[in-house]
Amino acid sequence: MKEKPKQKPTDAELALLAVLWQRGPSTVREIHDSLGAENETGYTTTLKILQKMTEKGLVRRDESQRSHIYHAAVAAEQTQRQLVRDLLRRAFGGSPANLVVQALASEKASAQELADIRKLLDELEAKNNRKGKNRT
Amino acid sequence: MKEKPKQKPTDAELALLAVLWQRGPSTVREIHDSLGAENETGYTTTLKILQKMTEKGLVRRDESQRSHIYHAAVAAEQTQRQLVRDLLRRAFGGSPANLVVQALASEKASAQELADIRKLLDELEAKNNRKGKNRT
DNA sequence: ATAAATCTACGACAATTGTCGTTGACAACC
DNA sequence: GGTTGTCAACGACAATTGTCGTAGATTTAT
Numbered sequence: 001m002k003e004k005p006k007q008k009p010t011d012a013e014l015a016l017l018a019v020l021w022q023r024g025p026s027t028v029r030e031i032h033d034s035l036g037a038e039n040e041t042g043y044t045t046t047l048k049i050l051q052k053m054t055e056k057g058l059v060r061r062d063e064s065q066r067s068h069i070y071h072a073a074v075a076a077e078q079t080q081r082q083l084v085r086d087l088l089r090r091a092f093g094g095s096p097a098n099l100v101v102q103a104l105a106s107e108k109a110s111a112q113e114l115a116d117i118r119k120l121l122d123e124l125e126a127k128n129n130r131k132g133k134n135r136t
Numbered sequence: 137m138k139e140k141p142k143q144k145p146t147d148a149e150l151a152l153l154a155v156l157w158q159r160g161p162s163t164v165r166e167i168h169d170s171l172g173a174e175n176e177t178g179y180t181t182t183l184k185i186l187q188k189m190t191e192k193g194l195v196r197r198d199e200s201q202r203s204h205i206y207h208a209a210v211a212a213e214q215t216q217r218q219l220v221r222d223l224l225r226r227a228f229g230g231s232p233a234n235l236v237v238q239a240l241a242s243e244k245a246s247a248q249e250l251a252d253i254r255k256l257l258d259e260l261e262a263k264n265n266r267k268g269k270n271r272t
Numbered sequence: 273a274t275a276a277a278t279c280t281a282c283g284a285c286a287a288t289t290g291t292c293g294t295t296g297a298c299a300a301c302c
Numbered sequence: 303g304g305t306t307g308t309c310a311a312c313g314a315c316a317a318t319t320g321t322c323g324t325a326g327a328t329t330t331a332t
Contacts, residue, residue, distance in 0.1 A: 012290065014226050022229075028309080045291055047310070052289090066298065066309065077238070080227050084235065085242040087223060090150050091216050093158075096239045097249040099220065101256055102213070103232045103239065106221040113233035114261055120237055121257070125250055148320065164279080181321055183280070188319090202279065202328065277330070282323105289318075299308075 008086065009058055009079065012049050017058065017072055017079065025062070025071035144222065145194055145215065148185050153194065153208055153215065161198070161207035 009017060019034045020026060026034070032046040050070055053059045062069040084099070092098045109117075145153060155170045156162060162170070168182040186206055189195045198205040220235070228234045245253075 010289065011226065018227065018229070041290080042292065043309090044293080044311095048292085048312095049290075051311080063310095068310075080234070081238045081242050083223060083227055084238040087219060088239065088243055090147065091154065091219055093154070094243060095249065096243050096245045097252045098216070099239050100236050100253050102217045102220040103224065103235050104256065104260060106217050107224055107230060107232050109232045109260065111261070111264055113231065114257060114264070116233045117236050118254070118257055120240065121250055121254055124240060124245065125247070128247055128250070146319065177320080178322060179279090180281095180323080184282095184322085185320075187281080204280080273332100275330100275332075277328100279328080280326090282325085284323085285321080287319085287321100289316100291315080291317100293312105293314085295310105295312085297309085297311100299306100301306075302304090 007056060008083065009053075013053055013058060014079075016046070016049060016053065017074070017076075020059065020070065020072040021076040025069050027067040027069055029067065031070065143192060144219065145189075149189055149194060150215075150219075152182070152185060152189065153210070153212075156195065156206065156208040157212040161205050163203040163205055165203065167206065 015035065016031060019031050023030065023034060028043070028047050028050060031050070032039075032043050035041075035046070050059060050061075054061055054070075058072070058074055059070050060073045061071070088094055088096065088099055151171065152167060155167050159166065159170060164179070164183050164186060167186070168175075168179050171177075171182070186195060186197075190197055190206075194208070194210055195206045196209045197207070224230055224232065224235055240253075
């Protein structure tokens, strides 16, 4: 059986995951320092959260060096998808369109991003037509 | 001064808000019964959470009847937008395109919804061109 | 008018989360 | 070789969250 580590990461955990996704495998020190100046919390806090995440299976670590090296055990895409699906169900009644509207309204999307989304839309509609035989 | 109730609703709170958004003003009993069969929690749990939400300013209540009538004090759109913005910043590095990709991949979007999104896209691009003088 | 049902209010409680302080081990430096 | 700095581990702690049980008031039914 495959373990299903389907627990949503908390806010603090997600922040650390984001750093790992961006930097790749890192020491606690590196992660902590990457958290930016607005982060007020101490080093041991970061360490403790990383340890919890290890227990939960969100990260793995290499202990062969004195400074353990942590790396993400969950893929960014998969975690993101899970979070989006969750939000979709809980706050948007499962309607992707509503969520997309809010997403595009929330932050300025660049022209490039809008073009990317349009391309994605084309692909999805093409797939729909192929499969669904354009029934109403 | 206007109160800034900018606290994110918790999962349980969001579930109750969703009911209120859908049903309109309701009594605790109505809200609790609307929670569906998969909800195992007792009546007093729902009541307690509603009371907390009242303190936080997420809902308001009319106490003129014995059965108090609760109604949402925050608009669905605004709350949704806040949640999306939050997720965007924390998990997607602020890139709306990535989030939209996951949203559309997570749940099957109907042809109608895809068309809606396409229309939204058209509007946004039109606005961009008008304002931004199509610079790269 | 009594009994039964319903409703709010008030804690109580365990679990989780985020926060550190301290300690003991190890490494680096002089 | 002694001092200073860095690190993981552990436990403590307050705050939050979700969960009820019970008590007291009031409405409804008998």
